[in-house]
Amino acid sequence: MDERYAIILAAGKGTRMKSKLYKVLHPVCGKPMVEHIMSRVEEINPNKVVTIVGHGAQEVKAQLDTRSEYALQAEQLGTGHAVIQAADFLKGKKGTTLVISGDTPLLTSETLDQLFEYHQGKNASATILTAHADDPSGYGRILCDRVGIVDRIVEQKDASIEEAQVKEINTGTYCFDNELLFEALDNITTDNVQGEYYLTDIIEILKEQGHIVAAYQTSDFEESIGVNDRIALAQANDIMRRRINRKHMQNGVTFIDPNTSYIDDGVKIGAETIIEPGVSLKGETIIGEDCVITQNSQITDSRIEDGVTVKSSTIEESIVYAKADVGPYAHLRPKTEVKQQAHIGNFVEIKNATIGEKTKVGHLTYVGDATLGKEINVGCGTVFVNYDGKNKHHTTVGDHSFIGSAVNLIGPVNIAQNTCLAAGSTITDDVYEDDMAIARARQVNKEGYAKRLPFLQ
Ligand code: UD1
Numbered sequence: 264m265d266e267r268y269a270i271i272l273a274a275g276k277g278t279r280m281k282s283k284l285y286k287v288l289h290p291v292c293g294k295p296m297v298e299h300i301m302s303r304v305e306e307i308n309p310n311k312v313v314t315i316v317g318h319g320a321q322e323v324k325a326q327l328d329t330r331s332e333y334a335l336q337a338e339q340l341g342t343g344h345a346v347i348q349a350a351d352f353l354k355g356k357k358g359t360t361l362v363i364s365g366d367t368p369l370l371t372s373e374t375l376d377q378l379f380e381y382h383q384g385k386n387a388s389a390t391i392l393t394a395h396a397d398d399p400s401g402y403g404r405i406l407c408d409r410v411g412i413v414d415r416i417v418e419q420k421d422a423s424i425e426e427a428q429v430k431e432i433n434t435g436t437y438c439f440d441n442e443l444l445f446e447a448l449d450n451i452t453t454d455n456v457q458g459e460y461y462l463t464d465i466i467e468i469l470k471e472q473g474h475i476v477a478a479y480q481t482s483d484f485e486e487s488i489g490v491n492d493r494i495a496l497a498q499a500n501d502i503m504r505r506r507i508n509r510k511h512m513q514n515g516v517t518f519i520d521p522n523t524s525y526i527d528d529g530v531k532i533g534a535e536t537i538i539e540p541g542v543s544l545k546g547e548t549i550i551g552e553d554c555v556i557t558q559n560s561q562i563t564d565s566r567i568e569d570g571v572t573v574k575s576s577t578i579e580e581s582i583v584y585a586k587a588d589v590g591p592y593a594h595l596r597p598k599t600e601v602k603q604q605a606h607i608g609n610f611v612e613i614k615n616a617t618i619g620e621k622t623k624v625g626h627l628t629y630v631g632d633a634t635l636g637k638e639i640n641v642g643c644g645t646v647f648v649n650y651d652g653k654n655k656h657h658t659t660v661g662d663h664s665f666i667g668s669a670v671n672l673i674g675p676v677n678i679a680q681n682t683c684l685a686a687g688s689t690i691t692d693d694v695y696e697d698d699m700a701i702a703r704a705r706q707v708n709k710e711g712y713a714k715r716l717p718f719l720q
């Protein structure tokens with residue numbers, strides 16, 4: 264196989280997005296568009312990847328890091344001008360170069376493989392990846408000669424009324440003979456409505472020089488959507504979401520309504536798991552087998568093991584071990600570990616804490632900066648008081664302890680195993696094994712006093 268190179272165009276500002284975030288960094292199903300492109304490019308095993316950066320150069324470089332080399336396009340004078348910036352890395356090298364836009368996140372590596380194959384089969388100097396669009400507006404149109412061979416590409420803004428009728432569009436992805444590409448780029452001009460150096464002009468130049476130019480049409484227009492504004496961004500998210508959910512369903516995951524379940528690219532879900540409507544699974548989340556994730560749960564960068572039920576809860580950067588259950592309406596904040604078969608109930612918030620095996624934290628409780636052993640019962644309305652206004656303090660509770668309702672544990676404090684904390688206690692001192700602690704004022708009953716209260720007369 265000959266050498267393969269790739270050039271990713273990612274220097275534009277994306278004016279039509281009307282955004283502070285640079286266009287190619289806008290996420291589609293949880294990953295920046297340029298990240299999707301980079302992954303597809305890597306799947307075709309190029310010998311070298313050059314990304315053209317300009318607007319947001321630092322941010323784009325931080326995203327792709329060492330996976331690409333970078334050429335700076337200081338001024339954005341058009342897509343042709345952008346490719347010229349890669350000359351220092353690629354000019355004069357033998358091989359085939361894929362040029363791809365940073366704003367077409369739905370392209371698949373299968374399509375790129377087919378493009379390469381077609382390009383080689385035709386022995387072409389350039390092959391354009393095209394698609395049939397029912398509504399071609401906004402895209403460059405593919406103009407063919409009388410025998411159906413590509414002549415040139417005309418941009419929408421430069422097209423005559425007749426040319427604008429053409430429904431075969433340029434996806435912005437191409438294979439080029441690398442040497443001819445950089446030679447032909449010397450000949451492009453800004454003689455067009457936008458006053459830009461168009462990469463698309465290369466086609467006409469190569470053809471005039473007597474080289475073969477070809478077009479490979481994908482069967483799926485959706486794949487080639489270029490995201491120029493927020494409307495296309497929503498469409499791209501929608502299309503990718505359907506693709507992702509379909510793949511999970513093929514793998515044995517049940518979706519009650521796949522149209523309203525939002526699963527990021529890269530999330531893993533085990534077979535027999537049920538995903539209810541309104542669920543969002545984000546980032547690096549992994550869900551095991553036989554789980555049930557009910558309505559409106561939001562799980563980010565977390566690991567949920569087999570047989571777990573999460574009811575309408577929010578979980579961030581946490582681990583929930585097998586057969587535990589969480590919710591409804593619980594919030595597991597970063598660094599929470601819920602061990603096997605533990606139960607986290609209604610309106611419970613947990614942060615930086617480990618909840619041991621079979622321990623129950625059932626109702627209206629805050630656990631912050633704590634380590635709880637196994638088979639503990641935490642009563643309703645208990646607060647692990649972890650913050651003194653300046654520092655956070657850690658609390659430990661040993662196995663088989665019983666914490667009554669409405670207990671405050673003022674950290675740092677150590678509660679040994681097999682202890683009991685009486686309901687309503689404010690615990691400030693350590694409690695030792697087999698002891699019970701009670702820390703509340705004694706009740707006083709005042710005889711007949713209620714009758715003297717004016718508001719009870
Ligand atoms: C381009 C094509 C059009 C095609 C469409 C497909 C040209 C002239 N037009 O139009 O035929 O149908 O893509 O989506 O190529 N960029 C730079 N530097 C620049 C200009 C652009 O790096 O100076 C990058 C942008 O960041 C973007 C990509 O090139 O990732 C495409 O630019 P964009 O302005 O979106 O081109 P379109 O108008 O969509």
Ligand code: CA
Binds near residue numbers: 364489490491
């Ligand atoms: Ca575009």
